[in-house]
Amino acid sequence: MIRYIIRRLLWAVVLFVAVTVVTYIIFFIVPANPALGLCGKACTQDDVKRVQAYWGLDKPVPVQYLKFLERLVVHQSLGRSFATRREVNDIVKDAAPVTASLVVGGVVLWMLIAVPLGILSAIRPRSLLDRASMVFVLVGISAHPVWLGLIFSFFFGYKLGWFPITNYCDFINPSTDCGGPVQWAYHLFLPWATFAILFAALYVRMIRANVMETMNEDYVRTARAKGAPEHQVMRSHILRNAMLPVVTMLGMDIGLALGGAVFTETVYALPGLGKTAISALDTFDLPTVQGIVVFSTICIIVFNLIVDLLYAWIDPRIRLS
Amino acid sequence: MALLEVTDLRTYFRTDDGIVKAVDGVSFSIEKGKTLGIVGESGSGKSVTCLTIMGLNSKRTTITSGEALWKGKNLLTMGAREFRDIRGSEIAMIFQDPMTSLNPVHKVGKQLTEAIQLHRDVTKSQARARALELLKAVGIPRPERRIDDYPHQFSGGMRQRVMIAMALVNNPDLLIADEPTTALDVTTQAQILTLMQKLQEEFGSAILVITHDLGVVAEVADEVVVMYAAQVVEKGPVERIFKRPHMPYTWGLLGSLPRLDSVVDRLVQIPGSPPSLLNPPRGCRFHPRCPYVMDVCKADDPALLPVFDDSDHFAACHLDHETKDREAAKLIAGMMAQAS
Incomplete structure (x- = not known):
């Protein structure tokens, strides 16, 4: 087990270096001179050179990358925004809780929908519930989150007035107009629903298939032959095995879902990482974009690591091989 | 009980x-x-x-x-x-x-x-x-x-x-x-x-x-x-089944046992394959594969009846007892001869 963890940690470091190199190269090789944008239209050639020197943009890209790494590792700093001069660390620190709220709540909601629906449709295939859930799956997979977001905010926000259309309320620190867990959840409900439906649909289908397959396994028959009551067979023998692939998928999909969060944040004007990155792109604010990419990468790596360790813990065959 | x-x-x-x-x-x-x-x-x-x-x-x-x-x-x-x-x-x-x-x-x-x-x-x-x-x-x-x-x-x-x-x-x-x-x-x-x-x-x-x-x-x-096509075709004490089997399907099973001590060109097999249970054949279900098939086999399903000299031994076959005894004896004798 220890060796497995060490191996996984080493892989995480390799992955981190690879991803940062690639993002660094992509962002600093785009055919645009950030110094021009920073400096403004009135700048002379000399001014631009001075700005470039100030930000270290005149150095070769590998040197810039090493400096970036040094900053990141030694000072734990992502640098300073070109556009606002704010520390990128602070920008990320402000935006991350919003995205985290959206993603964590969304994942909880999607699992709350997918697990019971998937299991129930697997237990009674072709029943009314099964057919209804298959319709939900089809709709959920077909509908784009942006479209869903607009429809939701139009009907539930504008027409019916059940939920607020925009804005984010902090969970812990109440600001002037809103704050606290209730307001937080109330403002996030539509974004969560928008975010969760696609994945809920995918997971209903996956869980249904897994459970149905596992129900026909020989060891499930063995459990029944032992005289185990149905709920114990389901919990201890079917679900435990059927959920193994779901755990792996969840680890991979949360990374994917961060991408999906960009749409949801844009539609509902949530000041999260996605929306911040999009605005930063508009102003050529490369340190901010890059800071967000680096931060998201670290999150995904850490998350995958946790999921892999969790998987090794629940599946003994992985642990020992 | x-x-x-x-x-x-x-x-x-x-x-x-x-x-x-x-x-x-x-x-x-x-x-x-x-x-x-x-x-x-x-x-x-x-x-x-x-x-x-x-x-x-x-x-x-x-x-x-x-x-x-x-x-x-x-x-x-x-x-x-x-x-x-x-x-x-x-x-x-x-x-x-x-x-x-x-x-x-x-x-x-x-x-x-x-x-x-x-x-x-x-x-x-x-x-x-x-x-x-x-x-x-x-x-x-x-x-x-x-x-x-x-x-x-x-x-x-x-x-x-x-x-x-x-x-x-x-x-x-x-x-x-x-x-x-x-x-x-x-x-x-x-x-x-x-x-x-x-x-x-x-x-x-x-x-x-x-x-x-x-x-x-x-x-x-x-x-x-002995089961064939969802039904019992013969049952009895083990020594009876191996010494005097009374059903051609059992003969087939016994005859197709591979042996190490005799050289044969190919393994003996029962011709054909078991019938579909969706739509089993009329009469005796074994009749399409049976080498002893008679007209009555195609029409009537034989009952599982006691073999005349032993009330523990049952077989479902239309063949008369003499033929069954003779054929069984021949099969067993053949197997014994091979073995020795």
Whole structure:
């Protein structure tokens, strides 16, 4: 087990270096001179050179990358925004809780929908519930989150007035107009629903298939032959095995879902990482974009690591091989 | 009273193509402490018979009728709760493929103690002690170490031993073994059979063994039931079946036993294949493959009747007794000649 963890940690470091190199190269090789944008239209050639020197943009890209790494590792700093001069660390620190709220709540909601629906449709295939859930799956997979977001905010926000259309309320620190867990959840409900439906649909289908397959396994028959009551067979023998692939998928999909969060944040004007990155792109604010990419990468790596360790813990065959 | 008395058991499956009559009027009984062997080709309904007795068929697609009296109570109409108390405790079962019959995510110890704690009010440590005892009894080396291993750390033969330990853990009166040696290699097969016999003496359980291997039957069974196309075609004490079989299908099974001590160009086989149970042939179900077929075989289903000189021996065949006796004698004599 220890060796497995060490191996996984080493892989995480390799992955981190690879991803940062690639993002660094992509962002600093785009055919645009950030110094021009920073400096403004009135700048002379000399001014631009001075700005470039100030930000270290005149150095070769590998040197810039090493400096970036040094900053990141030694000072734990992502640098300073070109556009606002704010520390990128602070920008990320402000935006991350919003995205985290959206993603964590969304994942909880999607699992709350997918697990019971998937299991129930697997237990009674072709029943009314099964057919209804298959319709939900089809709709959920077909509908784009942006479209869903607009429809939701139009009907539930504008027409019916059940939920607020925009804005984010902090969970812990109440600001002037809103704050606290209730307001937080109330403002996030539509974004969560928008975010969760696609994945809920995918997971209903996956869980249904897994459970149905596992129900026909020989060891499930063995459990029944032992005289185990149905709920114990389901919990201890079917679900435990059927959920193994779901755990792996969840680890991979949360990374994917961060991408999906960009749409949801844009539609509902949530000041999260996605929306911040999009605005930063508009102003050529490369340190901010890059800071967000680096931060998201670290999150995904850490998350995958946790999921892999969790998987090794629940599946003994992985642990020992 | 017999321990288990099965009368006119029928198990039909509803499928998209129609009703499959997987078991169609099967009767037999098992006495306390005895071993009954059910033989037949794949698809003859042996396994379904046992799964029906155990109540392990899917309820939604299965139609069951007849009687399976366990100590006088009908298992087929028993409530789920009462049945659960019998399953795994009074009647236990081991399956064909030990590689897939154990849950891969639980330690074998946990799977054994689960079986104990489902039926007995014991503490965890008592259950564990009992599990250890059984693992030792089935010949697993260093059981106190292996008990905390996962199934994938055991070989096929060892897993089947674990399955046997799990089945015997509550001292069942009847052990149903569905092709217990089919998935194992030949040397392991012999070990498992010997183990089952040894444990039968020790625990006094009756055994119902399903197999397509007449060698296994000859080795362990007291009584034999021969099944063909969802029906019993012959049954009787093992020495009768092997000395005076009275049904051409049984002759075919005996004749197709491969032998090491004679050189043949090719293995003897029964021509054709078993009929579809969706739409079995009229009359005797074996008639399309039977070398002795007569007109009456195509029209009438032969009843399972006692063979004239032995009330324990039943066969379902229209051939007259003299012919059957003669042909059986010829077959056995031929096999003996080959053997010597």
